[in-house]
Structure formats: structure tokens, C-alpha cells
Amino acid sequence: MRVVIAEDSALLREGLVQLISMVGHEVVAAVEDAPGLIRAVDEHEPDVAVTDVRMPPGNSDDGLRAALRLTRSHPDVGILVLSQYVVRGAAAELLENATSGVGYLLKDRVGDVHELIDTLERVASRGTVIDPEVVRRLLGRQRNRTVLDRLSPREREVLALMAQGRSNAAIADLLVITEAAVAKNISGIFTKLDLRVAAQDNRRVLAVLAYLGN
Known part of the structure; x- marks a missing residue:
């Protein structure tokens, strides 16, 4: 490198x-x-x-x-x-x-x-x-979190780890759940944040942007 x-x-x-x-x-x-x-x-x-x-x-x-x-x-x-x-x-x-x-x-x-x-x-x-500390400080300054309030506690945990750049396998290891459960939570995040499938969009990045910016 x-x-x-x-x-x-x-x-x-x-x-x-x-x-x-x-x-x-x-x-x-x-x-x-x-x-x-x-x-x-x-x-x-x-x-x-x-x-x-x-x-x-x-x-x-x-x-x-x-x-x-x-x-x-x-x-x-x-x-x-x-x-x-x-x-x-x-x-x-x-x-x-x-x-x-x-x-x-x-x-x-x-x-x-x-x-x-x-x-x-x-x-x-x-x-x-x-x-994670950058994420915490950004969130600490936020006032309008209506969109993120739709997420369950587990979905918030998954999204926080996504914001750290973790893969599904790494998230599963850290949360001691299966990769299938991680995928299910990510699907729920996409649905609740109204992130539809689109060829020109990366929904994982858009979800992280919502996490950091709302």
C-alpha cells in the first residue's frame, strides 16, 4: 500500500x-x-x-x-x-x-x-x-432524529456498526447473532428509511448518511 x-x-x-x-x-x-x-x-x-x-x-x-x-x-x-x-x-x-x-x-x-x-x-x-466516537459526537449535536426513531434498538446497533465500515459477517460476530439476522435487520433499516432499490444508489451508504446527518 x-x-x-x-x-x-x-x-x-x-x-x-x-x-x-x-x-x-x-x-x-x-x-x-x-x-x-x-x-x-x-x-x-x-x-x-x-x-x-x-x-x-x-x-x-x-x-x-x-x-x-x-x-x-x-x-x-x-x-x-x-x-x-x-x-x-x-x-x-x-x-x-x-x-x-x-x-x-x-x-x-x-x-x-x-x-x-x-x-x-x-x-x-x-x-x-x-x-465510533465521531459518530457519537455527531449524534450528540443532532436535534431532529424523527427518521431514525423508526428503527428498533437492534437496527440502531446494526446501523452504528455499518457506519464503522463493518461487514455483515463482522456485525454478526460483534452482536453474537447470525448473518441472516443481520441481513434481516439491514432490510428493515432500508424499509424504515424508505431506501428503495435503485441501480444508481448504494443503499448501505445512504443509510449511513441518514445516520450521520439526521
């Missing part, structure tokens, strides 16, 4: 380089600002680009804006956002725009090497990984 890292903290940037390299993946570029991220991805075409949200030159949401730009200019490059901030709507916007893998983790996850590498590999394989 080939990785580009964009992080303005030199200490964290070098730490990420070391963590990713020591398990055999290649960091092809490590930059300190959003324009550098764009240039590095243009030059190296990595499997995954890792970026913070707030970074130079504006120290606002420059990293996120660069990531969203990359979803359009390099649709096959996975995007992993690593940030100490939970920017409302950011995860949903990335999910909506990304055509490859996408993830959003809090920086304290970097201390868990296995979690970080697992997330990178899943994003590189076109998976979607949203940190």
Missing part, C-alpha cells in the same frame, strides 16, 4: 511515517499543508491519502477541503481524515462525495497501531470507516 500523509505537526507526521512504514507499507510523501497534499497526490497517485482537517495555509478546514477536492480529481484514491476535531457534516460530506474508500478517525486512535493500520487497509480496499 502506498500512502501520502498531510499533517502540520512535524512530530505527529514523522510518527505516522514510522508507524505505517514499520508494518511494510510505503509512505511516498509526507507534507505539512493542504497544497502540498494536492501536489503529492498528483505526483504519486497513492492508494490512500491521510490528512488532518485544520492545517496551513488557512488553519481552518483546509485539509478537509483538499480531501474533498481529491475525491473529484483522484476518485480512486482512498481518503483517511485524522483529526482531533469533529467537524459537523464533514463525515457525511466525504461519504457523499467519495467514490473510493473513506475514513474519519480521531487523532487519539493513532496510539493504537493495529486500529490505524486496519483502517488504512480497509480504506485502501474501498471500505468506509467512521470512528
